[in-house]
Amino acid sequence: xxTALLAVTSPPCFLSSANSRHLISTTPVPLLxxxxxxxxxxKSQITKVRSNVNSVSAETKPETEASMTGxxxxxxxxxxxxxxxxxxSPKKITIVRHGLSSWNEQSRVQGSSNxxxxxxxxxxxxxxxxxxxxxxxFDVCFSSPISRAKSTAEILWHGKDKPLCYLDSxxxxxxxxxxxxxNADAKKKYPELYTAWRExxxxxxxxxxxxxxxxxxTAREAWKEILLTxxxxxxxxxxxxxxxxxxxTALGLEPERxxxxxxxxxxxxxxxxxxxxxxxxxxxxxxxxxxxxHVYQY
Numbered sequence: 001x002x003t004a005l006l007a008v009t010s011p012p013c014f015l016s017s018a019n020s021r022h023l024i025s026t027t028p029v030p031l032l033x034x035x036x037x038x039x040x041x042x043k044s045q046i047t048k049v050r051s052n053v054n055s056v057s058a059e060t061k062p063e064t065e066a067s068m069t070g071x072x073x074x075x076x077x078x079x080x081x082x083x084x085x086x087x088x089s090p091k092k093i094t095i096v097r098h099g100l101s102s103w104n105e106q107s108r109v110q111g112s113s114n115x116x117x118x119x120x121x122x123x124x125x126x127x128x129x130x131x132x133x134x135x136x137x138f139d140v141c142f143s144s145p146i147s148r149a150k151s152t153a154e155i156l157w158h159g160k161d162k163p164l165c166y167l168d169s170x171x172x173x174x175x176x177x178x179x180x181x182x183n184a185d186a187k188k189k190y191p192e193l194y195t196a197w198r199e200x201x202x203x204x205x206x207x208x209x210x211x212x213x214x215x216x217x218t219a220r221e222a223w224k225e226i227l228l229t230x231x232x233x234x235x236x237x238x239x240x241x242x243x244x245x246x247x248x249t250a251l252g253l254e255p256e257r258x259x260x261x262x263x264x265x266x267x268x269x270x271x272x273x274x275x276x277x278x279x280x281x282x283x284x285x286x287x288x289x290x291x292x293x294h295v296y297q298y
Contacts, residue, residue, distance in 0.1 A: 080252050082223040083277030091227055091273040094136065095236040097243055098152040099125035100265045107183050111175030118151040125266035125290065126155035132289030135297050138162065139231025144170035144238045153237040169222035172239035173211045202255035212255050219245035227277055243269070250279035266290055270298060
């Protein structure tokens with residue numbers, strides 16, 4: 001009887017290190033015939049496999065100083081540094097979208113307008129966020145200075161003696177004359193423009209200005225300001241469009257992926273960063289706290 005083969009159909013797996021990449025072979029591995037069990041061949045094969053694994057491990061020793069996940073292999077090159085320089089420490093960044101606003105309720109285009117304010121429902125959502133994060137010890141809070149986000153941040157940060165800072169780079173995208181219009185009116189009055197905004201946002205433009213493409217640059221600026229601030233745990237409060245841009249830039253996604261992610265009012269996202277300023281998304285749009293008394297611990 002011929003030797004049986006175990007077919008490995010998954011693609012090649014790469015282990016990365018600071019100095020090398022190694023391909024784990026997917027060559028079919030022969031299964032030993034039952035007769036060989038009595039001749040010590042199994043022990044020999046296991047010893048050989050262990051030897052091969054050990055040789056890979058020795059060559060892919062992680063950089064523990066900036067390692068992302070304990071004993072896992074290093075993540076260098078897995079994502080792009082958002083700072084271009086070494087951070088003082090690894091970071092954990094918690095990002096919250098503001099609570100329900102008046103223009104959210106009225107289905108109006110908000111953009112960077114300061115006229116849309118936090119509603120009573122939105123304030124309760126912010127309180128739920130605060131209660132859900134009660135066990136988290138943040139070093140500083142950054143917020144957009146636009147009213148609906150600012151009010152949300154003030155509720156979240158109430159009673160804390162640590163800094164609450166406002167960053168212009170966390171402002172929402174500017175949507176020109178569409179701001180303040182109901183979505184129905186905007187679609188009726190400016191059908192081509194509105195359709196571009198909804199269906200092809202990266203190519204949406206007014207007078208040669210592309211708000212979403214511009215937002216990518218703003219998001220990178222915001223990340224750098226946030227990550228180069230001392231402290232290991234940072235809270236950020238902002239708006240949906242800039243939040244999408246923050247997520248996408250951290251993950252290396254282009255403006256065409258703008259609508260590939262979504263975050264609810266009061267939704268919470270969590271990133272960790274190693275000392276090189278490389279991101280790992282830990283949680284996207286957590287909303288359990290909106291429907292229960294759930295308290296997060298991470």
